[in-house]
Amino acid sequence: MPQQSHEDSLTEFEQLARLHAEMLSAYLRSLLGSVRGGLGGSRSLLDDLFQEVMVVAWRRMKDFDRSRPFDAWLRGIARNLVLEQSRKKSIRLASIDPRTLDLVDARYDAFAASLQPSSTFADGIDRLLRCLAELPSGMREVMELAYARGMMLKQVASSLGLEEETVKKRVQRSRGTLAECLRKQEAVS
Amino acid sequence: MSDQRNSPLKNDAEDFVSPEGAADAQADELFVHGALCALHERADGASERRLERLNQTIRKPAQVPGRRIALLRLRRLSGVVIVLLATLFTAWIFVSASTNQARATLMASIQAARNAGDRRYQVHILSDGEQNVPAQPEAVFDSSGPNLLLRVHAPQGHTAIAGKDSIGEWAIRRQGGIERNDPRRAWPRWATADGEPILADSIDKLLEVLTTGFELTILDPEVVDGRSFRRIEGLKRDGASRGLADRVELWIDAETMILEKMEMDWIERPGQRGPNVRPPLPPPLSPPLRDGPRPEPPPPGGPPPRGLRPPPPLQPDGDPNFRPPPPHPLREGGPNAELRRGGIRKLIVSRTEAPEWPANWFSPEAHEDGTWGEP
Numbered sequence: 001m002p003q004q005s006h007e008d009s010l011t012e013f014e015q016l017a018r019l020h021a022e023m024l025s026a027y028l029r030s031l032l033g034s035v036r037g038g039l040g041g042s043r044s045l046l047d048d049l050f051q052e053v054m055v056v057a058w059r060r061m062k063d064f065d066r067s068r069p070f071d072a073w074l075r076g077i078a079r080n081l082v083l084e085q086s087r088k089k090s091i092r093l094a095s096i097d098p099r100t101l102d103l104v105d106a107r108y109d110a111f112a113a114s115l116q117p118s119s120t121f122a123d124g125i126d127r128l129l130r131c132l133a134e135l136p137s138g139m140r141e142v143m144e145l146a147y148a149r150g151m152m153l154k155q156v157a158s159s160l161g162l163e164e165e166t167v168k169k170r171v172q173r174s175r176g177t178l179a180e181c182l183r184k185q186e187a188v189s
Numbered sequence: 190m191s192d193q194r195n196s197p198l199k200n201d202a203e204d205f206v207s208p209e210g211a212a213d214a215q216a217d218e219l220f221v222h223g224a225l226c227a228l229h230e231r232a233d234g235a236s237e238r239r240l241e242r243l244n245q246t247i248r249k250p251a252q253v254p255g256r257r258i259a260l261l262r263l264r265r266l267s268g269v270v271i272v273l274l275a276t277l278f279t280a281w282i283f284v285s286a287s288t289n290q291a292r293a294t295l296m297a298s299i300q301a302a303r304n305a306g307d308r309r310y311q312v313h314i315l316s317d318g319e320q321n322v323p324a325q326p327e328a329v330f331d332s333s334g335p336n337l338l339l340r341v342h343a344p345q346g347h348t349a350i351a352g353k354d355s356i357g358e359w360a361i362r363r364q365g366g367i368e369r370n371d372p373r374r375a376w377p378r379w380a381t382a383d384g385e386p387i388l389a390d391s392i393d394k395l396l397e398v399l400t401t402g403f404e405l406t407i408l409d410p411e412v413v414d415g416r417s418f419r420r421i422e423g424l425k426r427d428g429a430s431r432g433l434a435d436r437v438e439l440w441i442d443a444e445t446m447i448l449e450k451m452e453m454d455w456i457e458r459p460g461q462r463g464p465n466v467r468p469p470l471p472p473p474l475s476p477p478l479r480d481g482p483r484p485e486p487p488p489p490g491g492p493p494p495r496g497l498r499p500p501p502p503l504q505p506d507g508d509p510n511f512r513p514p515p516p517h518p519l520r521e522g523g524p525n526a527e528l529r530r531g532g533i534r535k536l537i538v539s540r541t542e543a544p545e546w547p548a549n550w551f552s553p554e555a556h557e558d559g560t561w562g563e564p
Contacts, residue, residue, distance in 0.1 A: 010247065017243060021236045022227045030223030044543040047239055047306035051445055054243045103216030111220070125224045147225045150548040172218065178225075179217035 013058050020071050023108070023121035024050060027075050030104050031082050049085075053078045071112055071121065075105060114186035131181035139174040146171055233334070238306060245301060246445070291405035291421045294441060299400075301446035307333045308447070309543040315535040322537060331543065336551035340561060350556045359553040367553040402429040403437060410443065417443040434536070453536040 145156045157164040311326035328341040338352040351360040360372035403423030423437040434453035
């Protein structure tokens, strides 16, 4: 097989990175959602991790087995990197069950498998919009304020006149409902 | 910390997902959380920004000093003259390459900063009479794309707040209210060079100032906690802006090219020390910020415009109608009002973890109460 030129390799990697950028951001958020303390939601931390994962992937591109899915390979790098940083204490992971992390990986795999060959993760999560629209109004309102407007739970609680604990539970329940809705849509597709 | 725990994006795992749920239910929640975040990030082009930054990194040319090849060839020649020439040539190459490399590094950092995401920098100041840099930052500077927020612990005990949002620059008046007409008076003097704010446009603007105001050379890189940093030293050029520091040293993350730390030093000289000892700025040319009639324009043939003559005395003798001007809502007691604690000897700008701030963090309305307020 003829060897790829450096420019060809770069172009190929850039295309792959573009296709899977949103998936990687989501996956890192999933991992960081379980981070203890104030770093978990930081966008600059996410930006730095994204950059680091992609740079490592680019450097190891020659080791990538092209018969396997690129997104799963990228998630493997991301997970190792996050765990390594957690060991160095630059980020702190909660005492989360490793099995849960495996299950998160499995959720991403299942979601990718449910997509049409021509679709990307970014196309797939558009389904969430439909699921959000189907949420009961109380849940939808809370999720809108917390995620779309980026408000803190305290602010959401204050603007809706609810207890903070109620809002927290409602967010958790909404995420569960959305996951269920997505799973149904995956089954249909 | 309790505030941070309240964010839906950054809680402990036991808070973040339903604690009573089974592992697969927790995994479901984490998956949905990631997907929701990615979905809502689309609006601000986060993915594009990250990809742009990535492309810059992986397409960065490898730094091979080509001139070293010429130097090696020269070494093969013999004779005292050649050795002497080679020595001089080496010195020139070293200085020139170092300067060019420093400028290239700084330019790459500016470019990377423009595409970087949310950033937070702390500003620590060492003043005359202080032995150690205070642990508490003097100011915190947040930026996200074109949006900026500067919060300063003013010496009078209040918090001076200024920023920039999609509408433009703004500041919070000390007496309350939002100032958009002349917000730059709220900027502390250490953030300016001869009255021009150098932090007002962002840290990126400050880096641009460095390329013109300083002779730059590259220093040996440093590795701290496994991270490699490029270091640049800048010595103020002759004729550069008076308020600039005499020396500056930068630490730039070699991987991301983002500025991590900057130290500015003012070297003690009689009659000149740091930006705080510069003479006060002339009175504002803009209309007064408080309600009331605007001043009459100067009569034709009158005195030269302000700036070419000294500012008028506060209380001219023999003028019974003189009334001191009302206190400026921003400058009165603000960080520009007087010497802080004497001259500044050192100013340190260091990057710190940016928290997840609320969507309205860069809007003046979120800071109208004038308190420090952390997301």
